Amino acid sequence: MTDKEPAENISGGTAGGGQSATFDPETAGTRAETVVDRLGEMYWTKTYGGRDAYECLVRTILSQNTSDKASQPAHDDLMARYGGGEDANSEGDIDSTDLARALADADQPELAETISSAGLYNQKSERIIALAQRICEEYGGEAGFDAFVRDSDPEAVRSTLLDMNGVGPKTADCVLLFAGGRGGVFPVDTHVHRIARRMGLAPADADHETVRAYLERDVPAAKCGFGHTAIIQFGREYCSARKPACLDDPDACPLAGHCDQIGVYPAADDVVDPSETA
Known part of the structure; x- marks a missing residue:
């Protein structure tokens, strides 16, 4: 599945190429929906669902406690060795179109070496491997x-995923969104x-699950997936942890009019975690 952006911004913004507006x-x-709609004028929409559920699970585990820059090569190397296809065959590695079966039988030290760029490679x-064995057994x-991820009751899927070792709420929600294509899922x-x-948009001292509950309550189900990816993009470009754009210039942030700036103090040139203000 390609992550290449489409030729046109189909989000409904001014660069929408004549497409009807999806975000207004x-x-x-709600204010949360307003924020997502404003981001919809800025960023590309994505297609959610359709990824292989186990590969999505593996990819999310690889991304835990590391950056995309580190986890992407680990994912690519894992797929080349264990995912089947011409690249794996030409290297003489495991030839299988079933990633779960291939990894259920994988040699742990070899897999650890393959994904070493992602960090915590022994644990991951x-x-x-344990998840692959469970998926093959069950x-x-x-x-x-x-089929289970895409067709079963979403709450049952989420509960099952959370019962798997190493799968937390964000990982479970990413699988529901990117593999299951489920509306109303807002990974945090x-x-x-x-x-x-x-x-x-959520209380200053809210934990991840409380933030998820607020966003899934206040953002329409069809916009939750986009909201997740768009807020990540916005965080990287404008609202970083230590240097949000508004710290130096209040007009530099395109969402300035929708933000309470909890924990951001431009006059003092200081930023603290919102929970420290609660």
């Missing part, structure tokens, strides 16, 4: 697990957790 801040029902390799492999990573509290 003027008609939003052990978890990936669902017969990758196809059965895909560090960017979403920080920005929702900084803007006042």
Whole structure:
């Protein structure tokens, strides 16, 4: 599945290429929806769902406690060795189109070496193999697990995922969103957790699960997936943990009019976690 951006911004913004607007801040029902709609004028929409559920699970585990820059090569190397296809075959490695079965039988030290760029590679390799073995035992492999994630009750899927070792709420929600294509799922990573509290969309001392509850309550189900990816993009470009754009210039942030600046003190040139203000 490609992550390449489309040729046109189909989010409904001014660069929308004549597409009908999907996001309209003027008609939003809540402030959180207004924020997501404003981001919809700025960023590309994505297509949610369709990724292989186990690969999505593996990719999210690889991303834990590390950056995309570090986890992406680990994912690519893992897929080249264990994911089947011409690249794996030409290297003489495991030839399998079922990633779960291939990894269930993987040699742990070899897998750890393969994903070493992602950090915590011993722990992550052990978890990936254990998850693969469980998925093969309970669902017969990758196809059965895909069907479970896409077709079963979302709460049942989430509960099952959270019962798996190494799978936390964000990982479970990412699988529901990117593999299951489920509406109303708003994964909360560090960017979403920080920005929702900084803007006042959730209580300043809210934990990740409380932030998720507020956002899923206040953002329409069809916009939750986009809201997740767009807030991450916004956090990287404008609202970083230590140097938000508004710290030096209040007009530099495109969402300045929607933000409570909880924990941001431009006059003192200081930023603290929102929870420290609660």
